[in-house]
Amino acid sequence: MLCQKCHKRIANVHFTRVVNNQKVEMFLCEQCANEEGQMGFEAPLSVSEFLSGIMNFGNSAPYVNLASSDIVCEKCGMSFQEFQKIGKLGCSQCYRTFGERLKSILKRLHGSAQHNGRMPKKVSESIKISREIERLKELLNEAIKNEEYEKAAELRDRIRNLEVK
Amino acid sequence: MPGWYVEDGPESDVVVSSRVRFARNFEEYPFPSKMTREQGQSVLNAVRDAVLNNSSAAKNFVFIDIQQMSPIDRQALVEMHLISPDLAESQKQSGVLISKDEKISIMINEEDHLRIQCIYPGMQLDQALDLCIKVDGLLEENIRYAFDDKYGYLTCCPTNIGTGMRASVMLHLPALTMTGYIRNILDACSKIGIAVRGLYGENSEASGNMFQISNQVTLGQSEEEIASNIKNITSQIIEHERSLRDQLYKQNPYRLEDKVLRSFGLFTNARILSSEESLKLLSDVRLGVNMGIIKGISTEKLNEIMLLIQPGYLQKITGKPLSPEERDIKRAEIVRNKLGCSI
Numbered sequence: 001m002l003c004q005k006c007h008k009r010i011a012n013v014h015f016t017r018v019v020n021n022q023k024v025e026m027f028l029c030e031q032c033a034n035e036e037g038q039m040g041f042e043a044p045l046s047v048s049e050f051l052s053g054i055m056n057f058g059n060s061a062p063y064v065n066l067a068s069s070d071i072v073c074e075k076c077g078m079s080f081q082e083f084q085k086i087g088k089l090g091c092s093q094c095y096r097t098f099g100e101r102l103k104s105i106l107k108r109l110h111g112s113a114q115h116n117g118r119m120p121k122k123v124s125e126s127i128k129i130s131r132e133i134e135r136l137k138e139l140l141n142e143a144i145k146n147e148e149y150e151k152a153a154e155l156r157d158r159i160r161n162l163e164v165k
Numbered sequence: 166m167p168g169w170y171v172e173d174g175p176e177s178d179v180v181v182s183s184r185v186r187f188a189r190n191f192e193e194y195p196f197p198s199k200m201t202r203e204q205g206q207s208v209l210n211a212v213r214d215a216v217l218n219n220s221s222a223a224k225n226f227v228f229i230d231i232q233q234m235s236p237i238d239r240q241a242l243v244e245m246h247l248i249s250p251d252l253a254e255s256q257k258q259s260g261v262l263i264s265k266d267e268k269i270s271i272m273i274n275e276e277d278h279l280r281i282q283c284i285y286p287g288m289q290l291d292q293a294l295d296l297c298i299k300v301d302g303l304l305e306e307n308i309r310y311a312f313d314d315k316y317g318y319l320t321c322c323p324t325n326i327g328t329g330m331r332a333s334v335m336l337h338l339p340a341l342t343m344t345g346y347i348r349n350i351l352d353a354c355s356k357i358g359i360a361v362r363g364l365y366g367e368n369s370e371a372s373g374n375m376f377q378i379s380n381q382v383t384l385g386q387s388e389e390e391i392a393s394n395i396k397n398i399t400s401q402i403i404e405h406e407r408s409l410r411d412q413l414y415k416q417n418p419y420r421l422e423d424k425v426l427r428s429f430g431l432f433t434n435a436r437i438l439s440s441e442e443s444l445k446l447l448s449d450v451r452l453g454v455n456m457g458i459i460k461g462i463s464t465e466k467l468n469e470i471m472l473l474i475q476p477g478y479l480q481k482i483t484g485k486p487l488s489p490e491e492r493d494i495k496r497a498e499i500v501r502n503k504l505g506c507s508i
């Protein structure tokens with residue numbers, strides 16, 4: 001998220017101050033944090049606080065509205081409101097349950113919502129197979145269009161073999 | 166002591182250690198915060214068996230049940246960076262598998278079901294990443310991970326999703342801190358989404374001028390990209406730190422030598438050493454050793470001392486709980502022994 005003071009740099013200092021007996025939380029960039037008179041960051045940034053900060057400050061209005069029609073994860077019982085409070089999910093199913101709301105949070109956190117790294121071997125094999133099937137299907141359509149029926153039959157067999165896997 | 170800290174690593178004049186950790190979860194169980202006791206036990210058993218039933222891995226790993234450990238032993242493991250403070254305080258069915266060389270630790274039922282962590286001395290982020298990938302591959306043979314095509318490895322906290330990877334380096338930056346240039350570094354890091362932990366300003370000396378640099382973004386970049394980002398920023402910081410050390414020395418050799426050697430004198434002769442004072446003195450001594458002002462002491466020895474003088478480890482090697490005063494006396498004794506002082 002962006003610094004709450006300058007709205008330009010990424011905030012990576014979180015601090016709490018007591019104003020009129022009220023705890024006030026701020027998310028600032030280092031530069032603004034220094035200007036605020038805070039010499040350093042004390043406790044390492046607590047991720048759940050950081051997250052609840054992301055969701056409660058700034059563009060939080062849509063979440064507040066959505067929260068009135070709260071969703072609950074069937075597998076673990078976590079509600080979206082609870083998630084907003086603690087910043088943590090209850091199970092892998094939660095990611096599907098909270099769908100688009102979560103996706104926009106992920107985008108704000110990471111600047112992306114598409115994984116680009118390693119994957120489990122079993123998954124990478126099945127992804128390879130489904131990509132190969134896609135490719136063969138295109139060839140098949142091409143073959144049918146060109147009335148190459150022998151070739152089409154052969155492609156159809158190969159697709160069937162892959163689909164069994 | 167067999168751990169990583171007794172080995173010499175590249176760039177060890179600035180980089181103390183390199184660490185990579187992967188967060189992983191089982192597909193079939195809720196995350197640890199939502200697990201039943203039985204589910205927690207199943208996860209613990211499954212991970213333990215995945216490692217200990219593998220003939221080559223079994224020889225190399227020790228399984229520790231956190232619930233069975235004394236608070237002092239838990240604290241010592243935290244100080245050795247083998248488990249996290251959260252795992253040490255866990256009330257759940259939690260455990261850790263530690264490799265004999267202490268480079269690998271697999272935490273079970275921390276915030277996520279699995280936290281695979283590899284740590285190396287000096288600047289060896291690639292080695293730490295390679296080892297993490299190997300351990301991950303071994304576990305994957307027996308465990309079905311929670312994985313999504315779009316979001317990657319699913320984690321309890323959305324800040325870890327995707328690669329589930331945190332790459333970090335621990336840096337000793339006395340010259341940058343002394344001169345105040347550390348601010349510029351921290352500012353630059355914050356602009357590119359790199360987190361810096363440690364104290365600067367008033368308290369940096371008390372924490373031994375140590376800073377930890379790590380990635381914040383885990384989704385959208387590959388593991389190699391994440392590691393190379395951290396490597397790039399680290400090598401720039403190393404250059405700045407080294408050139409400042411040289412400049413400080415050239416500006417006034419006596420002043421720097423005096424500072425370092427005074428601290429060395431105190432460190433090796435004191436009879437009572439608080440944790441805070443020793444970290445400050447250790448930082449000066451480390452600087453002196455790295456700059457050749459103090460000869461005959463290795464960086465590895467200083468790493469070992471850094472570990473030994475922490476409260477948990479101190480009590481662990483003494484074999485009994487110590488009051489803060491007793492600890493300060495014991496700490497001074499250890500330092501004198503380790504640095505071989507005759508007085």
Ligand SMILES: [Zn+2]
Nearest residue numbers: 003006029032
């Ligand atoms: Zn700012």
Ligand SMILES: [Zn+2]
Nearest residue numbers: 073076091094
């Ligand atoms: Zn759930």
